[in-house]
Every structure is written in structure tokens, then in C-alpha cells.
Amino acid sequence: MxxxxxxxxxxxxxxxxxxxxxxxxxxxxxxxxxxxxxxxxxxxxxxxxxxxxxxxxxxxxxxxxxxxxxVTDSSPTQTVGGNVDTSTFDPVEHIGRMYSLDNVFDFEELRGWYDRVRAATSATSKFLCELKIDGLAVNLLYRNGELVRAATRGDGRIGEDITANVRTISDIPDKLDTDYPPAEVEIRGEVFFPLEKFTELNAALVEEGKSPFANPRNSAAGSLRQKDPAVTAVRPLHMLVHGIAVWTPADDSHPEPGHQSEVYEQFRSWGLPISEYFKVLETIDEIEDFITHYGEHRHDVTHEIDGIVIKIDDIAVQETLGYTSRAPRWATAFKYPPEEVTTKLIDIQVQVGRTGRVTPFAVMEPVTVAGSTVERATLHNGYEVTRKGVLIGDTVTLRKAGDVIPEVLGPVVAARDGSEYEFVMPTHCPSCGTELGEQKAGDKDKRCPNSRSCPAQLANRIFYLASRAAFDIEALGEEAALALTAPAEPEAPPLTSEAFLFDLTAEDLADVKIYRNKKVKGVETGERELVPYFYTRATAKKPSAPSANTTKLFEELDKAKDQDLWRVLVALSIRHVGPTAARTLAAHFRTLEAIRAAELEELSAVDGIGSTIAASLRDWFAVDWHVEIVDAWAAAGVRMEDEEQETGAQTLEGMTIVATGSLSTFTRDGIKEAILGAGGKASSSVSKKTDYLVAGDNAGSKLDKAESLGVRVLDEDTFRALLDTGSLD
CATH class of the missing domain: 1.10.287.610 (Helix hairpin bin)
Structure with missing residues (x-):
């Protein structure tokens, strides 16, 4: 936190x-x-x-x-929500008070709440668990089945009348679908804004010269609290209902249900939108399992969530437990660790990738989000910076969902003090000074066309060819790639093209120096010093010599010469030719010379290649300095063809297989190799076309999807049987 x-x-x-x-x-x-x-x-x-x-x-x-x-009656711990804006909306009094929820943040706190609830009642009531929607609380009032009022929470007693705006939400019926409606019923729910529509809305607002929203929750609130319902009507708002405050039956033959879960079924029958993600559970262990599951799958649902709500299911027990001044004693919310935080946008800088694409990125005050410290986040391109409406100096909302790359959602406009200023996309490459341009007319990305000599592009290509997807040279990381292509000294770098990578000698690297933070007894001094990168420092007793990492680098370069052909193809940084396409090409043509000589039609006809990759290959080989790379690597001893080997039994031919989770005898790449080697297609996503899902420990959302689609799920042993025989009969 x-x-x-x-x-x-x-x-x-x-x-x-x-x-x-x-x-x-x-x-x-x-x-x-x-x-x-x-x-x-x-x-x-x-x-x-x-x-x-x-x-x-x-x-x-x-x-x-x-x-x-x-403690006073007016303390925030004793009150709910905020004051009503009477200048925009009429104030209305809720028939039943709208409460807030108390929160717990770990299982220890949750068990404390659970034990208190159990101790307060002799009943063995079950618990209804549901997702906590990150939206705007709204109260719906129906009389004799007709929607007569909708209001915000406000301070819990008085809310804002937003009836006209709520009527524009297609999820909410004007009339309940029943012949026996209650005489009066107040229904609570949450209005939310889909995340995928959020960026589109902000872009439209910025284009109109209006302030963007900080996050989807506030876009929902801002959209619903418009003076003009016509504005709300064009916003993609949705609502899910989750509770009843007041139920006055029309007669004794149709009383209020006795359990929260029955209320939801009643809502469904009336045509009201309810969440499909709820479950009635008995034990604390079951509740914790539910919380853990959706903590891992919180991005697989249709709306943003920030936790799980746990309620006593028996409404009579709810009434027995009652309320504090601000929250029910019979419910609590387990809050997940935050995936959204606010921080200061210090600067927007640009970086040049291996294909020449110039990408702006946000430099922020370091902040902890989703378990890691973040101080940089991509902004994709200059157009995206404008779309998001962010200014340098803004306080911004930053989102990091699990392992997803951090994303700046939008600015906190209310925090601006006038010192903020716009980012201006550079017109020339910050690395080599070449004028930037578009790869094709109307392209939002700006690129440096100096692909051969731009130091930044070369350094990134060197770093990429050393990655696990290509030559897998562990000793050649990002800093080493920069030292080879753009050192502080000497002025002429040891590497001006990847063509000469395998011709390098240790002597070529003896004078390479870079700047590093100076340390005294392990503590940084704040000063910078020039130090050798590939060699040790000379001392009175020992002359400078290649470091252990440099020795390892040359050992790995030598091993890289004997890598499979598909890895060589990936290492060449041919646009659109990643590991999957490279494997397909290598398996079909067997030699790089055959790929180079193939006509466009021949390349396009290869299953899984198509016209886009084929055209990219022909374009790449048409460039002289690209061909020089291939020729230089071949002359240095890099193997340009796969050895003839007996093809293994094609037991998986025609099958599409997805693997997920942790497997005990296969790595991720290993099981993919096994599937491809047996003639199968190794897919990364589950669909109706998937034949089998191989599931290990912590399988996650792919397992859920496979089960929902009826795709057969295999454990590791069963997959091996399929791999051996091609059949499970």
C-alpha cells in the first residue's frame, strides 16, 4: 500500500x-x-x-x-460518502439508508471478521461471496414495478436524482418483468465503464478540448452525473445490481426472499442485470479459495474489480447483526493489493527500437504497484500522448495489472497547478539525428529511417539477437550491447554492424569504457566515472585483462554458431518473422539459401506464412547490407542450414494443442518443441478449434476457458501418452 x-x-x-x-x-x-x-x-x-x-x-x-x-459524529469513520451537489441535481432522500462497507486487506483480518460474525450469532448461516465492482453506487426505486427514481449514494441518506440519466442505460428496465411486483422496492447496484472503452472516451474528450478522466471508475461517475442525459446516453455504461434496502410487498403472497442468493434469482427473473460471479459458501477456507481464485483472474471478467464482498446469506441474520454508524456488521470487503496508484509524471522521453520505431515513455516518481516498483511506462507514440491528455508535471493514474506492462491511464486534472506543459514529439532521431518519418502514409508511429547506422537501432538489434528467442547469448545483455555499439570511449565503437559480431576478438574490446556511478566502499558517491567494460581495471600487481563475463561472452558466441536455423532467422530481425514463423520456414526450406531464393508466391504458399511475412522476407533480402550480414555470419562459421535428420513420428499431425501452467518434465519451450516436432500446432490461446489443453499446476484462465468450451484437458502423463501414440482411445 x-x-x-x-x-x-x-x-x-x-x-x-x-x-x-x-x-x-x-x-x-x-x-x-x-x-x-x-x-x-x-x-x-x-x-x-x-x-x-x-x-x-x-x-x-x-x-x-x-x-x-x-471520535465525533462527523468523523469520516462515522459517516458515508460525500455531500450532495445541489447545484446540478435535485437532492432526494433514500427510503433505506445506503451504507458503506468496512474493508479487510489480508486473510488474518478476514478471519477476525469471520470469527466475530460467528460469535455474534448462533446461526450457522452461509456466506455469499461476489466480486466488488469498481464503479459508482446507485439506488433504484421501483413502485408497483415501475422505475420512478434513481439516485447516487451521496452521504448515505441524501443522494442526487439522476433518474433521467440512468434511464439511458440499456441494462436497466423501466418496468420489472413480473405480474406481481412489490409495492415498493429499493435496489442497490454499481454502474461501471468498460476499461476497453475508457481510452476511446478520453481521446474524444481531449479532442473536444475537455478534461480527460483519471480512470474508468471516474469516467463512469462523470458520465452518469451529466446535466444532459443525451451525453450519458452515448457513453457505454453498464450496471449490475446486488442488494435490496427496502421491500414492501404488494400482498402477503409474494414476500421478500429470505436469503441474499434468492434475491439475486428474483432480480434475474425481473430482468435486472446481476453478476454471474457469485457463490454461496460455508467455511472460511472456501471463502479464502474464492478470493484467491479471483485474485488470479480479476482481469478475466467483464468489469474492473478491486476486491471481494462477503455477506451473510440469511437476511434474518443480517437484520440481527445490524449496522454500525457507517457499515453493515454482516458484510465486509476483502480489498486486493492496488493495481492503480497516482504518481508524478516527471518527464516524457523517447527511445529508439531495433526497427527504428521512436516510442515516448513516461518517467515518473518511483511508486509501488502490483508488487513492484515502477518508474517508467510506455506511451506508445505521440498520438497516444495527446489522446491520453497527459502533460509533463501531471499527477497521473498508473495501472499495472499483474505482469502487464505499466500503463498511464490518464491525468488527475484537479491536481494541476499551472506548471504542467505539453510534450513535443521530436522531429529528428535522438540517437543519430536523422529526420523521422512515417513507414507508410498516415502511420501514427514515427521511425528513424537510418536503420543501418543508427546506434540505438543497432544496439537493440544486438540485444535482441542475443535473447532466448534467438541465439540465446546470456553474456550479451542490454548494457553489453550498448558498450559494443555506443561506448563512452573510444570514439569508434568496436561494432558498427551486427555482421561483424562473430569476428570480434577480445583485443577489440580492450579499450571500451563506459560511465558508471562511482562507489566508495560499496556506497554510491553521486559522481560518475569512466571505467573499462569488458576488461578488469589495471592495478600495480595485475594488468588489465578480459573479465570473466567477457570470456563467457566469447564462449557463448562460439556456441551460437551451431544454433538451429530458425534461431538464425529470428536473430536477423526480419519484420514479422518471430519464433513461430521462423520455425515454420526452417522446417519447410531447411536452408537459409533456399529461403533467400524463394519467390513471393512460394513463400506465401507455406502454411502459416502468408503474404505479409512473405513480402517482408523478400523486402529484407533485397537490401544489400542485410545480405552482407548473412554472408558475414556464414563466413564466420554460423550454420545456415539444419542438419538432415530423421523426422519423428507425426503423432500430433492436424491437432491444435495449448499448454498452460507449470509442468514437471517440460519447460515452456520444451513442450512447444515436442508439439511441433510431432506435427502438431502449438497455440497460445484456447478456442473452439483447440483439440487439447495440457494443464499443469496453477493453470489459470486458460483452464477455465477450456472447460467452458468443452475442450478436453490433459495432465502431463496423458499428454505423453498422446505424444507417443497419437491417440487416447
Whole structure:
């Protein structure tokens, strides 16, 4: 959890044994929380991420728990939501109060809540677990089956009348689909904005000269709280309902259901949208399993979630347990670690890739999100920077979903102070100075056309050819590639083309130096110094000599000469020719010379290649300096053909197989090699065309999808049987 540095943090560290100090710390926390509430509920533009707000509230709760005399009726721990904006919408009073939820952040806290609930009632009630939608809370009032009012939560008692806007949401029926509606019923739910539509909306707002939203939750709130319902109508809002506050039956023959899960079935029969992701469970272990499952699959559902809500299923038990001043005692929310945080956008810089594409990236104040520290995130291209509406100096919302590359969602416009300024995409390559251009007319990406001599492109191509997907040269990392192509000294680098990589000698690298942070006794001094990269430093006792890593580099370069043909193809950085296409080409043609000589039609006819890859191959070999690379590598001893070998039994011919999870006897590449070697197609995604899914430990969402599509799932032993015989009969 990331806390925002502020005066309240300093107060927490002070001596709270003094009553004045305690009161000051309390007042500072209350002021900060109320400021965040106003930004969140009234302005639809939060100044901090949810996790940072939660941290402030927890600090206030801890302080009030230690010193109960600080608690007042107006404290944020005793109240719900924010004030109503009466200048835009009419205030309306909810029939039943809208409460908030208490949160827990780990299984220990969850078990504490579970034990308290069990101790408070003798009933052995079950628990309904459902996904916590990251949206805007809305209250629907139906009388005799007709929608008569929709309102925001507001302060829990008074909300804003947004009926006209909610009527534009296609999910919400104006009339319940039943002949026996309650006389009056208040239904609670969440309105949300699909993430995939979020960037499109912000781009449209920026184009119109309007402020973009910071994240999808606030785009939902901002879209729903429009003065003109016509604006709301064109926004792709959705709603899911999840609770009843007031139920007045029309007669005794149709009473309110007795369980929360029955309420959901009632909603479904009425034509109201409910979540498909809920389950009724009994034990704490089952609840924790549910939480763990959706923690791993939180991005596989139709809306953003930030946790799991756990409720007593029996409504009579709910009523027995009752409420605190702000939350029900019979429910809690387990909050997942934050995947969205706010941080400062210090600068926008650009980098040049191996194909010449010039990509802007955000340089930010380091921040912890999804378990890792992030200080850079791609912005894709200049057009995307404009679309997102971000300025250098902005506070931005940063999202990192699991292993996904960090993404800047949008700016926190309310945090701007006027010092922010626009990013200007460079017109010339920052590496070689060549004027940037488009690869084709209308291309959003800018590229450096100096592909042969641009130091940045060359360094990235060297780094790529050393990757596991190509020659797999572990000792040739990103820093080594830069040292070879753009050292601080000498002025003439040892490598001006990848063609000469295998001709390098240790002597060629003796004078290569780079700048590094100077250290004294292991501690950085803040100064930079020029040091040899490939050689050790000379001392009075020992002359400079190749380092251990340099010796390893030459050993691995020698081994790389004997790699399979498909790896050589990948190493050449031919556009569109990745490992899969390279394997297909190598298997079909067997030699690089045959691929080079093949006509466009012959290449296109190869299954899995097609016209795009074929054209890219012909274009690549038409460039003289590309051919020089091939000829130089061949002259240096790089093998340009696959050895003739007896083809193994094609037991998987015609089968499409997906592998997922951790397997005990196969690596990821190993099982792919086994599938391809037996004539099968190794796919990365499950579809109706998939014949088998091989599932190991922690199989994840691919296993769920396979089961939903009826794809047969194999364990490792069964797959081996299929591999041996081609049949499972």
C-alpha cells in the first residue's frame, strides 16, 4: 500500500501522549480525508488512488481506536460518502439508508471478521461471496414495478436524482418483468465503464478540448452525473445490481426472499442485470479459495474489480447483526493489493527500437504497484500522448495489472497547478539525428529511417539477437550491447554492424569504457566515472585483462554458431518473422539459401506464412547490407542450414494443442518443441478449434476457458501418452 507523503504522516510519528498532539494529528487526517472525499464524490476526479485513500482512513481508525475521545459524529469513520451537489441535481432522500462497507486487506483480518460474525450469532448461516465492482453506487426505486427514481449514494441518506440519466442505460428496465411486483422496492447496484472503452472516451474528450478522466471508475461517475442525459446516453455504461434496502410487498403472497442468493434469482427473473460471479459458501477456507481464485483472474471478467464482498446469506441474520454508524456488521470487503496508484509524471522521453520505431515513455516518481516498483511506462507514440491528455508535471493514474506492462491511464486534472506543459514529439532521431518519418502514409508511429547506422537501432538489434528467442547469448545483455555499439570511449565503437559480431576478438574490446556511478566502499558517491567494460581495471600487481563475463561472452558466441536455423532467422530481425514463423520456414526450406531464393508466391504458399511475412522476407533480402550480414555470419562459421535428420513420428499431425501452467518434465519451450516436432500446432490461446489443453499446476484462465468450451484437458502423463501414440482411445 502506498501512502502519500504529507503532514499527517509526520504527525503520526510525533509523540501522541500529549492530548494537543493527538488532536492535531486527528484534525490533519480528517481534513485530508474530507478533501479526498470531495474530489472523489463531488468532482469525479480523485487526487489519489483508492489504496492511498484507504491508508488515510486506516490511520484515522487506528488513532480513534487508541484514543476514543477523538471520535465525533462527523468523523469520516462515522459517516458515508460525500455531500450532495445541489447545484446540478435535485437532492432526494433514500427510503433505506445506503451504507458503506468496512474493508479487510489480508486473510488474518478476514478471519477476525469471520470469527466475530460467528460469535455474534448462533446461526450457522452461509456466506455469499461476489466480486466488488469498481464503479459508482446507485439506488433504484421501483413502485408497483415501475422505475420512478434513481439516485447516487451521496452521504448515505441524501443522494442526487439522476433518474433521467440512468434511464439511458440499456441494462436497466423501466418496468420489472413480473405480474406481481412489490409495492415498493429499493435496489442497490454499481454502474461501471468498460476499461476497453475508457481510452476511446478520453481521446474524444481531449479532442473536444475537455478534461480527460483519471480512470474508468471516474469516467463512469462523470458520465452518469451529466446535466444532459443525451451525453450519458452515448457513453457505454453498464450496471449490475446486488442488494435490496427496502421491500414492501404488494400482498402477503409474494414476500421478500429470505436469503441474499434468492434475491439475486428474483432480480434475474425481473430482468435486472446481476453478476454471474457469485457463490454461496460455508467455511472460511472456501471463502479464502474464492478470493484467491479471483485474485488470479480479476482481469478475466467483464468489469474492473478491486476486491471481494462477503455477506451473510440469511437476511434474518443480517437484520440481527445490524449496522454500525457507517457499515453493515454482516458484510465486509476483502480489498486486493492496488493495481492503480497516482504518481508524478516527471518527464516524457523517447527511445529508439531495433526497427527504428521512436516510442515516448513516461518517467515518473518511483511508486509501488502490483508488487513492484515502477518508474517508467510506455506511451506508445505521440498520438497516444495527446489522446491520453497527459502533460509533463501531471499527477497521473498508473495501472499495472499483474505482469502487464505499466500503463498511464490518464491525468488527475484537479491536481494541476499551472506548471504542467505539453510534450513535443521530436522531429529528428535522438540517437543519430536523422529526420523521422512515417513507414507508410498516415502511420501514427514515427521511425528513424537510418536503420543501418543508427546506434540505438543497432544496439537493440544486438540485444535482441542475443535473447532466448534467438541465439540465446546470456553474456550479451542490454548494457553489453550498448558498450559494443555506443561506448563512452573510444570514439569508434568496436561494432558498427551486427555482421561483424562473430569476428570480434577480445583485443577489440580492450579499450571500451563506459560511465558508471562511482562507489566508495560499496556506497554510491553521486559522481560518475569512466571505467573499462569488458576488461578488469589495471592495478600495480595485475594488468588489465578480459573479465570473466567477457570470456563467457566469447564462449557463448562460439556456441551460437551451431544454433538451429530458425534461431538464425529470428536473430536477423526480419519484420514479422518471430519464433513461430521462423520455425515454420526452417522446417519447410531447411536452408537459409533456399529461403533467400524463394519467390513471393512460394513463400506465401507455406502454411502459416502468408503474404505479409512473405513480402517482408523478400523486402529484407533485397537490401544489400542485410545480405552482407548473412554472408558475414556464414563466413564466420554460423550454420545456415539444419542438419538432415530423421523426422519423428507425426503423432500430433492436424491437432491444435495449448499448454498452460507449470509442468514437471517440460519447460515452456520444451513442450512447444515436442508439439511441433510431432506435427502438431502449438497455440497460445484456447478456442473452439483447440483439440487439447495440457494443464499443469496453477493453470489459470486458460483452464477455465477450456472447460467452458468443452475442450478436453490433459495432465502431463496423458499428454505423453498422446505424444507417443497419437491417440487416447
Amino acid at each position: 502506498t501512502a502519500t507523503p504529507d503532514s499527517t504522516g509526520e504527525s503520526d510519528k510525533s509523540d501522541l501522549s500529549d492530548a494537543t498532539a493527538r488532536a492535531q494529528a486527528h484534525a490533519e487526517l480528517v481534513e485530508k480525508i474530507e478533501e479526498q472525499r470531495a474530489a472523489y464524490y463531488k468532482d469525479d476526479s480523485p487526487l489519489v488512488a483508492d489504496a492511498e485513500y484507504d491508508d488515510l482512513v486506516h490511520r484515522l481508525e487506528d488513532l480513534e481506536e487508541k484514543f476514543p475521545e477523538l
